[in-house]
Amino acid sequence: MADAEHSAGRPLANGKTRVDFQTEPARYRHWQLNVDGNVATLVMDVDEKGALFEGYDLKLNSYDLGVDIELADAIERLRFEHPQVRAVVLRSGKPRVFSAGANIRMLAGATHAHKVNFCIFTNETRNGIEDLSEHSGLKTICAINGTAAGGGYELALASDYIMLVDDGTAAVSLPELPLLAVLPGTGGLTRVSDKRKVRRDHADVFCTTEEGVKGKRAVEWRLVDDVVPGSKFDDAVLARAKEFAANSPRNGTGKGIALTPLTRSFATDSVEYGFVSVEFQRAERIATITLRGPAAPPPDSAAAMTALGAKFWPLQLARELDDAILNIRLNELDVAAIVFKSAGDAAAVLAYDRFLDANKDHWLAREIRLLWKRVLKRVDLTSRSLVALIEPGSCFAGTLAELAFASDRSYMLAPSLPSPASGGGRGGDNKPPAAIALGDVNFGAYPMSTGLTRLACRFLADPADVETAKAERGKMLDAERAQKLGLITFALDDIDWDDEVRVFLEERASFSPDGLTGMEANLRFAGPETMESKIFARLTAWQNWIFQRPNAIGEEGALKRYGTGQKPVFDTRRV
Numbered sequence: 001m002a003d004a005e006h007s008a009g010r011p012l013a014n015g016k017t018r019v020d021f022q023t024e025p026a027r028y029r030h031w032q033l034n035v036d037g038n039v040a041t042l043v044m045d046v047d048e049k050g051a052l053f054e055g056y057d058l059k060l061n062s063y064d065l066g067v068d069i070e071l072a073d074a075i076e077r078l079r080f081e082h083p084q085v086r087a088v089v090l091r092s093g094k095p096r097v098f099s100a101g102a103n104i105r106m107l108a109g110a111t112h113a114h115k116v117n118f119c120i121f122t123n124e125t126r127n128g129i130e131d132l133s134e135h136s137g138l139k140t141i142c143a144i145n146g147t148a149a150g151g152g153y154e155l156a157l158a159s160d161y162i163m164l165v166d167d168g169t170a171a172v173s174l175p176e177l178p179l180l181a182v183l184p185g186t187g188g189l190t191r192v193s194d195k196r197k198v199r200r201d202h203a204d205v206f207c208t209t210e211e212g213v214k215g216k217r218a219v220e221w222r223l224v225d226d227v228v229p230g231s232k233f234d235d236a237v238l239a240r241a242k243e244f245a246a247n248s249p250r251n252g253t254g255k256g257i258a259l260t261p262l263t264r265s266f267a268t269d270s271v272e273y274g275f276v277s278v279e280f281q282r283a284e285r286i287a288t289i290t291l292r293g294p295a296a297p298p299p300d301s302a303a304a305m306t307a308l309g310a311k312f313w314p315l316q317l318a319r320e321l322d323d324a325i326l327n328i329r330l331n332e333l334d335v336a337a338i339v340f341k342s343a344g345d346a347a348a349v350l351a352y353d354r355f356l357d358a359n360k361d362h363w364l365a366r367e368i369r370l371l372w373k374r375v376l377k378r379v380d381l382t383s384r385s386l387v388a389l390i391e392p393g394s395c396f397a398g399t400l401a402e403l404a405f406a407s408d409r410s411y412m413l414a415p416s417l418p419s420p421a422s423g424g425g426r427g428g429d430n431k432p433p434a435a436i437a438l439g440d441v442n443f444g445a446y447p448m449s450t451g452l453t454r455l456a457c458r459f460l461a462d463p464a465d466v467e468t469a470k471a472e473r474g475k476m477l478d479a480e481r482a483q484k485l486g487l488i489t490f491a492l493d494d495i496d497w498d499d500e501v502r503v504f505l506e507e508r509a510s511f512s513p514d515g516l517t518g519m520e521a522n523l524r525f526a527g528p529e530t531m532e533s534k535i536f537a538r539l540t541a542w543q544n545w546i547f548q549r550p551n552a553i554g555e556e557g558a559l560k561r562y563g564t565g566q567k568p569v570f571d572t573r574r575v
Contacts, residue, residue: 019052019065019330021323022262023073030058030067032093033074038086038245039238042074045093056105060097063151064106065118065330072125079136079370080259080310083252083363086245088132089237090159091143096169098142101150102185108559113333115547116540119185120381121326122151123535126158126186128374133160135370137250143237144224148172149212154184156224157191160244163237166215166227173212181551181558181568183543187535194531196222252363257309262323271327273320275313278328285336285509287328287384291317291403293344293395298355302362305355314352314399315368322375325382336509336516337385340407346397346437346476353398353439372399373446379406380448380524381536383517385508387411389501390479390488393431398439402446404488405454408520411501412436414479414491435476436487443470449533450525459486460526 025033029050032043044067048057052066078085092098102122107115132138142156144164153172156162164170174184174192183189189207192198198206202221206213218224228236265272269280277290294313299305305312310319328335359365379386388404390396390412396404404410413434443466447453452460459465469485479491492500508516521541525533546552552559556569 018327021069021072021326021330022264023070024259024261025074025077028070028074030063031070031074033077035082035085038084038248039089039241040078040082040085040087041089041091042071043091043093044099046099051103051106053106053110055109056103058103060100060147061092061094061152062100062103064103065114065121068118068122068125072121072128075125075128075132076371077259078138079132079367080364081256083250083254083256085252086138086248086250087241088138088140089143089241090140090155091237092145094146096146098144098146098148099152099155100147101152101154104180104559104562107180107182108553108562112547114330116544117330119543120329120536120540122186123540124374124378124381126154127532127535129158131370131374136367137248139244139248141237141241141244143233144170144172145233146170147212150174150176150184150188151186153212154186154188154191157188157195161226161240162224163226163228163233163240164214164218164224165230165233167230169214171212171214172218172223173209174207175210175212178208178210179558180562181549181570182546183539185539185543187539190531190534190539192223194534198222250363251361254306257306257364259319260310262319264323271324273324275317276320276324278324280332280335282334284505285334286339286505287332287335287337288339288341289321289324290341290343291321291395291400293342293346293400294348294352297348298352302359302365305359305362306364312368314356315371318368318371318375322371322378325375325378328384329382335384336511336513337387337505338382339505340386340388340403341391342395342400342403343393344395346395346435349395349397349400350437350439350474353441357440369441369445372402376402376406376446376454377449379403383513383520385516385520387501387504390434390436390482392434394434394436397437398441399446401436401438401442401487402454404436405442405458408523409489409504410487411497411504412479412482412488412491413497414493433478435478436482437476438469438473438487440473442473448525449530449536450527451530452527457524457526 029047032045034041044061046058046061046063046067048059051058052064058064078088129140133140140159141161141163142159144156148156153174174188176182176184192203198221213221213223215227219227263274269282271278275292279288299308310316328338356365356369386407388407388410390404390410392413415433442455444453448457455466455469465486472485482488483491525537551557551570558568561568
């Protein structure tokens with residue numbers, strides 16, 4: 001069934017309802033996207049009755065995953081559909097309240113897996129706002145017209161400039177610890193200290209004060225950038241937005257492209273896209289994602305690329321892969337391992353990379369590269385074992401080779417002695433022998449959360465290995481050469497291939513999922529820390545643990561007793 005129905009509410013194999021990450025402005029229930037020249041306004045006006053699940057109302061602009069799915073979609077549309085926009089204002093559509101943050105009833109009733117995945121997706125969306133500013137030149141202003149609490153203030157923290165109305169009651173706060181016995185879940189602590197550079201003692205007071213901070217103190221403590229009287233607030237916000245727009249380096253001109261709905265077909269054990277196939281082996285707890293290379297050469301000009309719009313191969317493939325990863329994260333919780341495969345002409349993949357390189361100053365080419373960067377980061381941050389299988393006919397080249405480098409392991413089929421009619425492929429077929437190819441994109445275009453390329457992270461012990469690999473750009477590297485360069489984990493022949501891959505996947509499925517998540521998250525991000533890596537590593541690890549503690553989610557815990565008039569009962573032992 002095509003995605004014209006958007007697959008909303010489609011049942012899963014386990015009888016539960018699928019969370020769908022595809023939406024569009026005509027279906028928004030919580031956000032309004034308005035564009036006026038080079039300034040856009042995102043108005044948060046949450047529908048109280050528009051919760052993703054039953055059992056809670058989204059009062060006071062509180063939000064759940066459904067609200068954030070719309071926000072993420074709106075940000076993508078600003079990138080691709082409105083290249084003329086150079087500044088964005090985030091504001092509330094409700095009087096005297098910006099946002100009360102993540103909905104507490106939702107958090108209290110959600111499964112642990114949903115809470116953690118909600119926080120990760122929301123973090124990725126907030127990081128996307130900062131990426132929008134840093135790499136697309138689209139600055140953001142958050143106009144706080146009242147209370148911004150918890151996740152509401154964390155949304156503000158993701159913007160470039162925070163303006164708070166000075167009416168004697170409007171305040172910003174991070175009250176999660178004193179009220180709920182949890183932490184701000186979407187980067188609040190890290191952004192207060194690392195981005196806003198709030199003094200440690202001031203931050204300590206702020207994060208343990210339920211009512212928050214307002215007025216001049218909020219400016220003095222660096223929690224906001226400006227406070228403005230209510231009578232002048234709207235004019236001041238607009239003036240600042242026009243100033244940011246005038247100074248923006250964003251060079252998008254002409255008409256944007258429409259992010260048309262993805263075409264997806266869901267079956268019991270598969271999802272089929274245009275260039276991506278996902279197959280589930282549920283008994284073995286495996287999801288196999290196969291990415292297909294381009295069916296035609298790259299266009300001959302940037303204008304032709306723009307004319308293709310959302311059907312341009314690199315853009316369509318990135319959107320489909322992103323949706324597939326999110327579907328597995330939220331809807332296929334029993335999957336232990338994701339297997340990446342590819343099929344197509346590796347030289348054609350490199351040709352598309354070269355085309356984007358040649359047009360790197362064009363706004364659309366730049367946004368496609370930035371989208372791939374974010375999608376690959378999403379892969380890095382997915383708590384599943386990742387393995388790439390490089391077989392005859394694969395096209396792990398350039399951009400697609402990044403999936404092999406993002407994987408926890410990669411296996412490559414080494415050519416056995418071919419028969420004269422075999423064509424060098426496995427089993428006597430005519431597919432070309434397994435090969436992997438590097439391009440310029442593997443050496444800077446797609447940094448991880450740590451700021452390192454995946455190859456630099458891989459060769460942390462000896463950076464000279466990166467330069468050795470760089471000298472092999474554009475070559476079709478066979479298994480022997482790829483292993484010598486350190487680009488793959490194992491090169492296996494026909495005799496060992498099936499057994500080695502099977503044993504690895506069976507072993508992975510037998511291990512503790514909790515232990516694997518911790519191990520993989522520790523091993524994937526070698527090297528320096530950045531604000532982004534702290535948010536996903538330090539914060540997510542602590543929040544993951546705290547979300548399971550009875551002080552937070554027990555029957556007498558703070559989340560369960562919030563709003564009942566009963567005080568929580570804590571286990572007072574420090575651990």
